[in-house]
Amino acid sequence: MTIEEKRYKDINYCLRCGNKLEIVRDREGKIRPECPACGWVFYKNPIPVVCCVIINDKDEVVLIKRKFEPSASKWAFPSGYMEIDQTPESAAIAEMKEETGLDGQVVRLIGYKMSPNPFYEKVVSFGFLMKVIGGELKAGDDAEDARLVHLSQIKELPFISQNYFLNLELERRKERRLKVIK
Ligand SMILES: [Zn+2]
Numbered sequence: 001m002t003i004e005e006k007r008y009k010d011i012n013y014c015l016r017c018g019n020k021l022e023i024v025r026d027r028e029g030k031i032r033p034e035c036p037a038c039g040w041v042f043y044k045n046p047i048p049v050v051c052c053v054i055i056n057d058k059d060e061v062v063l064i065k066r067k068f069e070p071s072a073s074k075w076a077f078p079s080g081y082m083e084i085d086q087t088p089e090s091a092a093i094a095e096m097k098e099e100t101g102l103d104g105q106v107v108r109l110i111g112y113k114m115s116p117n118p119f120y121e122k123v124v125s126f127g128f129l130m131k132v133i134g135g136e137l138k139a140g141d142d143a144e145d146a147r148l149v150h151l152s153q154i155k156e157l158p159f160i161s162q163n164y165f166l167n168l169e170l171e172r173r174k175e176r177r178l179k180v181i182k
Pocket of ligand 1: 014015016017018019035036037038039040
């Protein structure tokens with residue numbers, strides 16, 4: 001199976017008119033499913049995800065116990081898919097409230113990371129450092145549990161992207177401490 005055949009094996013019908021799609025080569029030479037009846041093209045893009053790294057002034061970070069796949073029942077940073085009417089920042093604030101009960105503010109973008117995903121092939125995750133401005137820590141609908149864990153106690157998170165954001169943040173803190181000492 002070619003990469004395109006594998007990529008589009010479950011993409012069968014036009015979302016606009018219901019006709020059977022055909023795999024064609026477009027003007028740029030890229031292979032995509034296209035509807036021969038109405039011309040609609042299926043574009044497969046990485047799905048945007050936001051991830052909240054919520055750290056307090058005691059160097060504790062908020063983890064939630066995931067209720068749903070992927071990685072159900074594992075402890076992780078609150079995260080979720082970005083909705084069409086959200087910005088990355090507003091998605092992070094909404095996700096934080098939904099999963100932890102905390103009102104948040106974006107401190108800054110830590111970075112982004114592409115990673116494989118069992119449902120959408122690939123996602124692009126945006127990691128935000130968040131601070132708490134209100135609310136009370138309690139597990140929301142998408143989480144079984146929520147708690148504070150000291151940064152030094154986290155060994156590994158269940159996502160490539162979340163480990164990447166954690167390490168970037170730990171590195172930044174180390175550099176900042178070194179600057180203070182010098
Ligand atoms: Zn169509």
